[in-house]
Amino acid sequence: MSFDFEQTLADNQSRIRAIAWHYADVGHSDDLYQEILLQLWRSRHSYKSRSSVSTWIYKVALNTAFTFQRKSIRQRKIHEQALSVSLSEHAEGGYSDGEILGLFMQQLNDVDKSVLIMYLDGIPAAGISETLGLSANAINVRVNRLKSRFEEQFIS
Amino acid sequence: MNFEDLKETWRSEMNTVDHIEAINMDHIRQQADTLDKQMLMSVRTEIFACLVLLTGVVLALVLGPAMNLAMQLSMAIMAFMSLYVPYRLISARRISEDDNWTLASRINREIEKLERQSALVDRVAAWYLAPLALAIFLGSWGGHVQQTQSWVPDTSLLLYWGAVVLLGTGILFYNRHNRRTRIQPVLDRLLNLRKELESDERST
Numbered sequence: 001m002s003f004d005f006e007q008t009l010a011d012n013q014s015r016i017r018a019i020a021w022h023y024a025d026v027g028h029s030d031d032l033y034q035e036i037l038l039q040l041w042r043s044r045h046s047y048k049s050r051s052s053v054s055t056w057i058y059k060v061a062l063n064t065a066f067t068f069q070r071k072s073i074r075q076r077k078i079h080e081q082a083l084s085v086s087l088s089e090h091a092e093g094g095y096s097d098g099e100i101l102g103l104f105m106q107q108l109n110d111v112d113k114s115v116l117i118m119y120l121d122g123i124p125a126a127g128i129s130e131t132l133g134l135s136a137n138a139i140n141v142r143v144n145r146l147k148s149r150f151e152e153q154f155i156s
Numbered sequence: 157m158n159f160e161d162l163k164e165t166w167r168s169e170m171n172t173v174d175h176i177e178a179i180n181m182d183h184i185r186q187q188a189d190t191l192d193k194q195m196l197m198s199v200r201t202e203i204f205a206c207l208v209l210l211t212g213v214v215l216a217l218v219l220g221p222a223m224n225l226a227m228q229l230s231m232a233i234m235a236f237m238s239l240y241v242p243y244r245l246i247s248a249r250r251i252s253e254d255d256n257w258t259l260a261s262r263i264n265r266e267i268e269k270l271e272r273q274s275a276l277v278d279r280v281a282a283w284y285l286a287p288l289a290l291a292i293f294l295g296s297w298g299g300h301v302q303q304t305q306s307w308v309p310d311t312s313l314l315l316y317w318g319a320v321v322l323l324g325t326g327i328l329f330y331n332r333h334n335r336r337t338r339i340q341p342v343l344d345r346l347l348n349l350r351k352e353l354e355s356d357e358r359s360t
Contacts, residue, residue, distance in 0.1 A: 006179075006181055009179050010178070013179060014171065017170075018170045034187075037179060037184050038184055041184045042188055059257040059259070062259060063259060063262045066259070066262075066345075066349060097157060097164075097165040098172075100157065100165075101166065109352050110349055111349065112352075114259070120163045120166035121163075121166060121170075122163070130258065131259060132258060132260065133258030133261055133353070134353060146159070147159045150159045150162070154157070
């Protein structure tokens with residue numbers, strides 16, 4: 001193994017925890033966090049030194065999150081209702097930055113959400129492209145679309 | 157607050173979730189070992205069950221009493237199933253392994269795996285239940301004929317067949333329910349995800 005796996009996990013613990021928190025159903029983020037750690041351990045030999053550690057972490061973490069058993073349709077409907085209430089509350093003002101980020105993410109589809117998370121984490125377009133298997137151009141288009149959407153909803 | 161400010165928000169969010177206990181590597185290793193052992197155990201159990209059935213069939217044919225045609229056919233079907241069923245189960249799980257961890261590639265592999273499992277469950281009646289029921293019918297009917305010298309099934313044999321049909325129907329519905337509630341939701345989600353990725357590539 002060409003890198004210190006345990007140190008890598010320790011350095012990226014907060015990143016993995018945040019990914020799990022944003023992708024898991026309510027009350028299941030610990031399960032997803034554990035599953036991501038497990039998958040990182042099982043796929044540690046797939047890490048290649050030519051890509052950055054954070055890109056590799058994102059590849060494994062997002063793949064795990066996407067295939068993790070998700071909430072039932074009924075739970076999703078309840079969640080969507082809660083989200084629409086939250087958005088109308090936002091219109092009346094009074095949300096912290098963290099809550100705004102949470103609200104924005106909740107309405108994105110999985111691909112947009114992963115692009116946003118990696119963009120906010122400072123991963124360059126080439127790294128996001130390598131993680132998702134999309135062209136860098138497609139990533140830039142998505143980021144611009146996300147910017148416009150955010151500005152429409154939360155700034156104007 | 158503008159879009160770029162979200163970067164700072166994301167960073168502080170990562171820092172706030174950082175007050176968590178240290179990663180327990182031993183626990184992770186243990187979990188991975190347990191999973192590997194479970195997978196190995198499940199394959200071994202299937203192979204063992206198939207060998208036991210095959211040995212039983214061979215022993216019955218060689219050492220057992222003389223059998224009529226119905227019983228011989230039943231034994232032949234059992235022998236065939238003891239090899240065919242584990243083959244179907246193992247090949248449905250097998251997918252091409254590669255080191256490509258891009259989301260697009262992993263999604264395609266996962267979809268391939270789930271579609272195979274879904275098709276396997278959908279056709280469970282054809283490749284598992286029907287041949288098994290046929291083997292049971294032929295075997296029990298042949299046994300009845302051998303004992304009573306009559307080709308006409310009696311009440312107890314009819315009741316036994318009825319129970320077999322009921323059990324088979326139960327297994328069929330249980331499998332379909334599992335496919336609907338466990339495989340299909342994940343498959344739908346992955347198909348949607350692939351659509352999102354593909355539409356994105358097309359739009360650029």
